[in-house]
Each structure stands twice: as C-alpha cells, then as structure tokens.
Amino acid sequence: MNPRALLRSACAFALLSVAIATARADVVVVVAANSPIRNLTTAEIADIYLGRLTRLPDGTRPIPIDRPEDSPLREELYEKVARLSPVQVKAHWSRLIFTGRGRPPRAVASDEAVLRILRENPAAIGYIDRRSATEAVRILD
C-alpha cells in the first residue's frame, strides 16, 4: 500500500468514526409543548430525576419519566446531567427505597411511550433521542 492510499484509508476511517459517533443517540430532555415547565438548569434536571426536586418555583410538581436500566439513553442522561454512572444511580435509589425516603421515577421503554405520557401530562418531563422529537414537545437545552 503506497503512502497516499494509506492516508486515504486513514481519512476514510476517521470520517467513518465521526459518522458513527454522530449516529449515536443524542439524548434530549423534553416536556410537552404546552407544559408549564420553563427552562431548567442541568442541576435542576438531575435533582428532579434523583428525587431531590419535587416542586418547581411556580408550584408545578414535575413528573420525571425514566427509561429502563439497560437503555443507553438512560446511561447518557445521568452522565450528562449528574455525572453519575448507572451503578451510582442504582446505589442512590437503593438507599432511598430501603429506608422509605423515596421511590424511583416510573420507567418506560420507548421514545413513543415518553411522548404519549408527555401529551397527557403537562407536568411530565422525559428524555428521548433527539431524532424522535416532534412538534408536540419542547426540548430543554
């Protein structure tokens, strides 16, 4: 293989890697388009999902919708908003569950199920793959 061909295949490989990386699910936190929930800080989103924030300043009680433990989106969300690994999240909830101080959010399997719950519950907050976002939801960036 001559140097030029080598360079070409290296470039192709690099481009392919970038393509794969961008194709990876990009998690976004969403609420219904008509939700009273305005913008939330990353720390507030983390606190809602960890059971530390149950009432927003305007009185709304946010209803966090989680994803199953084996969901890559879930891992990405907790890493992004709280820098917590799946193990740390599980340890957090086991401390609350076995002392009766809290219960984890309800988990649903698909982006569609999240969207359905958001449609029916203006106070609900969920997270989905950016590509699944519709006009019925508002992305909290």
Added chain:
Amino acid sequence: MRRILLLSAVAACVSVGVRAADTLPSDSVLTFNAFGTLGVAHSSEEQADFNRSAYLPIGAGATSSWSPAVDSLLAGQVRAQISPSLSGTVQVVSELRHDHTYKPHVEWAYLSFDATPELAIRLGRTSAPTFALTDTRRIGYAQHWVRPPSEVYDLVPVTNNDGIDIVWKTRAFGALHTFQGAYGRSESIATPRGQPPVTALSDHQLTLRYGYEKEAVTAYVNFGRDRLTIDGFEGLMSAIAMFGPQGQALVDRYNPRQRKGTFYGVGGTYDPGPWFVMGEWVRQENASLVGSRTGSYLSTGLRIGAFTPYVTWSDVTMNSERSTPGLDLAAVPPPLAPAAASLNYVLNDILQSNGDFTTIAGGVRWDFARSLALKGQYERIDIAPGSWGPLTNQQPGFVPGGSVRVLSLTLSFVR
C-alpha cells in the same frame, strides 16, 4: 385522648394527600425489592472473634478461621400502595443473631402517610436516624466499602424505633434539606462480648437528623437521646449494693437502669464523580457502665471504570473512665474482702473492655455485572493496651490490646 389526636392527625394527612395525588397512571400496588450480601471474613486473632459488632456472639477467628457470619445477610421488602398517599412497608432481614441463627426478623414495618411528596408521617417500626448511615448500613451495594466502620456504627447498637417518624424535605438555596424526627422505644437482645444474651430496652428515644444535599455535597447533623436499661447486671449490682453506702454509691454510678443517654454526630460526603471523600464524627454518652466514647472515620476512593479502590481510617476513643477504684477493701469487713475484690475486678473488666481502637482499611469494589458488586478489603485494627477492641467471644487465652488483621470478601446485590 392521645390516640384520638394521633388518628385525627393521620386522617387529616390522608385527605390532604388524596388531593395532592398526580394524574399519571399509578404504578403497581405491590412492589418487592431485595438486597443481600454473601461474604467471608478471616481474622488473624485466634483467641477471639471479629464481627461487624461486638454485640454479636461469634464471628471470624476463634470460632472459625473464615466466617460467613460477619457480612452475610439477606433482606426482602414488600411495599403496598394502599391509596395515593397511604402505603405500608415491611422489611425482613436474615443475618446472624444473638442465638447463633439467621432467623429472619422484622427490621422495618410501618404505615406511611405521604401528606405531600415532601412530608411523610410514618407509624410503626422504622430504623432510627442515629448516625449518617445507620439506616442504610446493611445495603452493601450502596456502599464502596465492605461495611461501615464499627468505631462509629457500634456505638449505639439499638437502632430500631417503634413509634412515630416524620420526614420533611424542603428545597431552598438550590439544595435539598431533609429534616427527620423519630420518637419511640426499642427492645433488642444482644450478646455483648459473646456473653449470655442481655435485653436492652431504650425508651423515650428521640432522634433528630438534618440532611443537606446539593450536587456533589451531602452533609448530616444528628442528635438523639434515650433512656437505656440493660438487663443482665442485676446480680453484679445487688452484690455490690450489699457493701453499704459505698456499695450503693457505685451502683448509683454504674447500674445500667433507666439511664439517660445522648448521642450526636456530624458527617459529610464530597463526591464529584471520579473520586470521593466522606467522613463522620460522633459522640455517645451514657452515665452508666456503658460509658461515653467518640468515634470518627475518614474514607476516600477513586472510580476507575468498574473499579473503586478506597482507603479508610477510623477510630474510637473512650471519654469515660477505663477503671474505678471500686469498693474500698480497707473499709469492708476482712472476711468479705476477697468477695469485694472480685466484684471490683468484674466491674473494671467491663469498663476496660469498652473499647479504644483504630483501624486502617484498604480495599477495592468491582462492579462486574449489573446490580452486583464484588469487594475485597484488608484491615489492620490496632487495639489500645487493655482494651478488647471490636472483638467478641474472647477465649481464656485472649490477651487484650495489640493488632488484628482482617481480610473480607463480599458479593452484594440489589434488586
């Protein structure tokens, strides 16, 4: 009258709770959760046993070189959602008991009225929020180490609360503040130092905890008081009382009957993710032969992929006297002097055994599969001269003081 007041308070909470209920389709009425640890521990001391508590009858060392009795336990919890604001929870734990069996006992059994998501009133048996980790100390999966240091967690062995418990959470300045108060009583059977079982009754037990959580920071302040009676010392005390006023003075000083106890502590964790540090300082005071002590620990670790290596330093120091002159032998009738001397010996033995020791521990946690954590820990316990340290079931050849090395392996799960 008191009962009627309580019931109306509960009814008021239930009705408030119903109004506050959310519209989301409710999840299951019955939830089952479980956690457990399978462990073995080895101790270098062959003339006594090492266990997580000196109030347990046996452990690793004298009874068996490698023992499953130190860390193994299994717990199951059932929670029933009776109405949107009313739930019942029962948690049953199987672990080594005073009678050497693993017969399951009810650790938690309460009805909870969640007046709002921020306020829960619980009636029944809960775990008193004595120190930072008292109510979560059994959940191996939720901790980086094999077990919380006994220098702190063995200071107040009575941890249940049969009564009322109120938890109120509120948010201010971007942080979650949790106020918890428990009032009630508790009865437990223990085998201190492997001695025959004694019953400890703690009543007028009041425990208060304030917790602060904001991002990487968690902090606690705890305060408690109780009135403690330990049965099993009646023989010793009545024998001492027979020596007239000086005997009675000793009984007044040391008899563990209805003695006021206090405990308080402060602790915190800083956990930004890649590493963490946590520490706690606690003080326990009791005006009887139970004595007063100060315990503390500092632990830090790193998270490297699935591995969490850590080191922990912990210490407990006696604040009350380690010995007493006891009965003045010159003042007792000469034929009774040998009896008085042996009573003095027993009393001093109890005071001295109360425990001064320091532990350095190092270990690693490996999260090798979902919901499973494997841990290995090595610790060196340095026991002050004359003290029995954290050990139990001392054999005739046991020499108090010195250094003990313990190796532990555990597998913890949660579901």
